[in-house]
Amino acid sequence: MQCPRCQHTSTRVLESRVPKDGKSVRRRRECIRCSFRFTTYEKVEETPLLVVKRDGTHEPFDRERLLTDINRACEGIDAMQGRTKGIVDEIERQLQRRADGEISQSDLADLALSALRRHSEIAYLRFAIAYHRYQSLQEVEELIAALNALRVHPPREGDASLAVSS
Template sequence: MKCPFCQQADSRVLDSRPVEEGAAVRRRRECATCGKRFTTYERLEEQPLMVVKKDGRREPFSHQKLLHGLALACRKRPVSTEELSDLVAAIERQLRQTALAEVESRRIGELAMQLLRHLDEVAYVRFASVYREFNDVHSFVREIEKLGRY
């Protein structure tokens, strides 16, 4: 693994631990040349999962894109980066367990809302407002009333 600071290939692993509910390994490394520390992640290479968008376009599933959308919904909320990474990993795991090569973006949004609801209700409403394209305040009220029923 090349050091991101000096580009030398010699580094040693200081610490390894499972993350994303065991789906990845986080390694803390130290460069043998410059002594700086950096973190790497090791994940299983899987078959590409294609997302079918509302307009019919297809694009590869993006862990980062989903994480970014959820992070925006959780902005200024007491939700850690690790909790969000675990949530995205859980969504991706559920999608891959179907053994389908393609999944509709609607399915990803529904899974995200389902898991986000249990993590943080405010973030859930924020995400739902964008995902479901609320057009007025009544849409917000209806969604918040649904929360009271769960």
């Protein structure tokens, strides 16, 4: 670490602390040459996430867009008040664990649907109807039937989300 005062490259760490957010390390340092004390912060550099769209193009993952879509699906559902940000945090953590930093649009929708299904069937239905662009009542009825079937035979841990073709 280079001293901000004399630019000497040797410093020693006097103290290290992890702030409340747990996502960085605060270090108090001292220059070996001039004894100037300063503070540095270390943070893990996260891989930028890319979403592969249906047409094959790539675009950066937009957390706010996902939050808006999930909020729209949860509108008017009292039990979902204040939960949407946590749902998006959960999805984003799953995305950060991916080695390649890419996710298809359909896989991202599946993650959102899986999270919504655990919290609210109505929000799940709204999101699925909007994402899959259902055009008929029959398609929606099939989705509801599949959701009801899950109540009778819940998926085992690790099974994929409710798969519905569009």
